[in-house]
Amino acid sequence: MTKPRKRSRRKTRMTLEDVREVLDAEVIVGFNLSRIDVDAGCGADLMSDVLAFVKPGALLLTGLTNAQVVRTSDMAGIVGICFVRGKTPIEEAKQLAASNNVPLLATRLPMFEACGRLYGKGLRGYAEP
Numbered sequence: 560m561t562k563p564r565k566r567s568r569r570k571t572r573m574t575l576e577d578v579r580e581v582l583d584a585e586v587i588v589g590f591n592l593s594r595i596d597v598d599a600g601c602g603a604d605l606m607s608d609v610l611a612f613v614k615p616g617a618l619l620l621t622g623l624t625n626a627q628v629v630r631t632s633d634m635a636g637i638v639g640i641c642f643v644r645g646k647t648p649i650e651e652a653k654q655l656a657a658s659n660n661v662p663l664l665a666t667r668l669p670m671f672e673a674c675g676r677l678y679g680k681g682l683r684g685y686a687e688p
Contacts, residue, residue, distance in 0.1 A: 571681025573597045575639045575662055578618060581676050582666040584641055588653055589662025595638050600682045602643075602674045606631040613637065614685055620673050626652040633659045643670040 575592035578584065586592065598616030603609050604623050613619070615636025621628055622643050629652050632640050639662040642648060647665050648656070656663045666673055678684075 573682050579664055581680050582641060582668055582673050584664040584666040587647065587663040587665055588656045592662060597638055597682060599685050600674060600677050601684065602670045609635055620670055622646055622670060624648040624652060626655050628652060629655045629661055633661055639664065641666055643668060643673050
């Protein structure tokens with residue numbers, strides 16, 4: 560009987576440009592995505608969870624499209640926001656993101672699949688070493 564293979568927990572270096580490619584995402588706000596490193600990922604719609612659990616350097620995937628998402632992300636040191644399920648942010652959120660240099664992306668994928676694709680490419684959450 561063969562032993563099951565252990566899945567590698569090696570963290571892969573990823574940039575926001577890599578994220579854009581993996582999720583087939585549209586850039587709403589931002590440039591030079593290849594120069595922005597992503598340390599981990601977080602999928603959340605509760606901004607209180609983002610403030611409580613997410614560390615600086617993360618990518619936030621969310622279905623919320625209001626300006627509070629941008630404010631919270633800016634406070635938490637999040638390197639970029641990707642809106643899921645084909646949603647796009649309201650104009651106030653776009654303007655706030657542009658003025659605070661918070662890149663915004665949008666993908667048609669649901670949150671579960673978007674997180675899964677990024678995880679499959681080596682991006683990890685903060686619960687893992």
